[in-house]
Amino acid sequence: MPSVDTIYALSSGALPAGVAVIRISGTRTIEVVESLCGAVPAPRVASLKPIRARNGLTIDSGLVIYFSGPASFTGEDCAELQVHGSRAVVQMLLHELSGFHGLRHAEAGEFSRRAFQNGKMDLVEIEGLSDLIVAETEMQRRLALEHSEGGQSKVYDGWAKRLIHARAMIEAELDFADEEDVPGSVSERIWNDMELLRDEIDAHIAQAPIGEIIRDGLKIVIAGEPNAGKSSLLNALAKRDIAIVTEIAGTTRDVLSVDLSLAGFSVKLFDTAGLRETDETVEREGIRRARDVISRADLVLLLSETKMGFDTLQELNLAEIPVLKVATKSDREDIDSDVGADVAISTRTGAGMDHLLHAIASYLPDLSGVTALSIPSRRRHVDALRQASIALSDSLTLDQHGLDIRAELLRVAGDAIGRITGRVDVENLLDVIFSEFCIGK
Ligand SMILES: Nc1nc2c(ncn2[C@@H]2O[C@H](COP(=O)(O)OP(=O)(O)OP(=O)(O)O)[C@@H](O)[C@H]2O)c(=O)[nH]1
Numbered sequence: 001m002p003s004v005d006t007i008y009a010l011s012s013g014a015l016p017a018g019v020a021v022i023r024i025s026g027t028r029t030i031e032v033v034e035s036l037c038g039a040v041p042a043p044r045v046a047s048l049k050p051i052r053a054r055n056g057l058t059i060d061s062g063l064v065i066y067f068s069g070p071a072s073f074t075g076e077d078c079a080e081l082q083v084h085g086s087r088a089v090v091q092m093l094l095h096e097l098s099g100f101h102g103l104r105h106a107e108a109g110e111f112s113r114r115a116f117q118n119g120k121m122d123l124v125e126i127e128g129l130s131d132l133i134v135a136e137t138e139m140q141r142r143l144a145l146e147h148s149e150g151g152q153s154k155v156y157d158g159w160a161k162r163l164i165h166a167r168a169m170i171e172a173e174l175d176f177a178d179e180e181d182v183p184g185s186v187s188e189r190i191w192n193d194m195e196l197l198r199d200e201i202d203a204h205i206a207q208a209p210i211g212e213i214i215r216d217g218l219k220i221v222i223a224g225e226p227n228a229g230k231s232s233l234l235n236a237l238a239k240r241d242i243a244i245v246t247e248i249a250g251t252t253r254d255v256l257s258v259d260l261s262l263a264g265f266s267v268k269l270f271d272t273a274g275l276r277e278t279d280e281t282v283e284r285e286g287i288r289r290a291r292d293v294i295s296r297a298d299l300v301l302l303l304s305e306t307k308m309g310f311d312t313l314q315e316l317n318l319a320e321i322p323v324l325k326v327a328t329k330s331d332r333e334d335i336d337s338d339v340g341a342d343v344a345i346s347t348r349t350g351a352g353m354d355h356l357l358h359a360i361a362s363y364l365p366d367l368s369g370v371t372a373l374s375i376p377s378r379r380r381h382v383d384a385l386r387q388a389s390i391a392l393s394d395s396l397t398l399d400q401h402g403l404d405i406r407a408e409l410l411r412v413a414g415d416a417i418g419r420i421t422g423r424v425d426v427e428n429l430l431d432v433i434f435s436e437f438c439i440g441k
Pocket residue numbers: 225226227228229230231232233244245246247248249250251252253272273274275328329330331332345346347348349
């Protein structure tokens with residue numbers, strides 16, 4: 001697409017900063033760099049240059065790197081100008097760039113979109129890159145890096161190839177079916193492999209909850225009686241004064257949340273209103289919200305000072321959700337130390353807090369023996385994999401039907417997998433995927 005605009009944007013973070021990186025991509029890159037810097041440096045060699053506006057004023061001096069397409073991030077001619085990261089320098093440089101004919105400011109995700117369109121990265125790699133940019137925990141970084149560098153794409157491409165191979169063998173069998181000496185049916189081997197493939201895909205899908213926890217964090221809800229010390233615990237774990245703590249029962253009404261990092265995982269911790277019968281309108285709404293967020297928890301920390309408290313809380317319908325019973329205020333002498341809890345804590349003295357964190361960590365996914373490649377990272381991927389698995393299963397079970405129908409089901413499965421990496425028509429998906437990026441990426 002030679003006629004597309006040349007685009008530019010600030011690709012580095014918030015200003016002011018030590019260095020700001022302005023990226024340019026498109027056919028006019030050479031012309032622009034020549035005008036700003038006097039000459040275009042050799043490709044991929046950082047060169048310190050004065051950067052001048054066309055009226056002769058020096059904007060700044062900085063490192064200029066030119067990438068000759070297709071050996072660049074976008075696949076087009078690209079340049080990166082590394083200038084001093086002040087608002088004034090960046091503003092003047094962007095203003096100068098806007099004055100060039102055929103240049104315009106990039107839209108969100110546009111550099112990456114060009115990389116995809118020019119075949120530099122597939123969709124899984126691009127999504128991995130988008131995840132890597134926003135990664136906050138060690139596990140998020142590991143998963144995103146693996147995906148952005150194409151490891152996952154290789155797995156999906158391998159699966160798609162096996163499906164194509166199977167179809168080709170079936171086509172051949174259909175073509176030669178009426179000939180005398182067809183070498184013994186190829187089908188046997190093909191269907192064995194397709195069954196294996198279906199099992200591999202299902203095993204991959206089964207890891208989706210881990211991918212979700214890595215991306216979105218483990219949802220932990222602090223629940224319990226009024227005044228049990230729930231908000232005090234939230235504040236203690238967050239090491240910040242987030243929730244209001246008072247001695248008045250029924251202080252917390254809204255659901256509060258904070259993101260923490262625990263053992264390399266992201267954890268979303270929720271504080272909720274104390275659970276009790278009440279006629280007070282605001283508190284009732286708070287309790288309704290508490291029950292709602294409890295029902296969506298991965299883990300509930302059930303807090304109480306007393307054994308009776310835990311007993312009444314049993315009535316909460318926590319059916320499928322793991323619960324950790326936490327006895328609070330262990331520093332108080334008037335409190336019975338044996339209330340049948342899993343952990344006893346005091347936010348006042350810090351007693352038991354390590355024990356509690358340890359107990360929580362045991363609810364995090366065990367990643368020993370699990371590689372990043374065995375974990376699907378996004379709902380989009382899982383949905384497509386499910387479609388592939390269903391089509392594959394159908395083609396395996398429909399053995400009384402004609403081969404042509406079974407081959408068609410393999411095509412459906414292959415297309416579903418092809419859509420994950422973008423090998424198969426995904427035009428309608430692109431806007432959704434690239435809109436997740438910010439400008440300059
Ligand atoms: N001695 C002692 N007091 C505590 C401890 N944790 C909390 N408290 C006190 O218990 C009272 C209630 O604490 P909160 O954290 O507001 O309890 P809560 O469960 O959030 O209460 P509601 O939001 O009203 O349901 C406050 O007076 C706290 O200072 C503790 O570990 N030891």
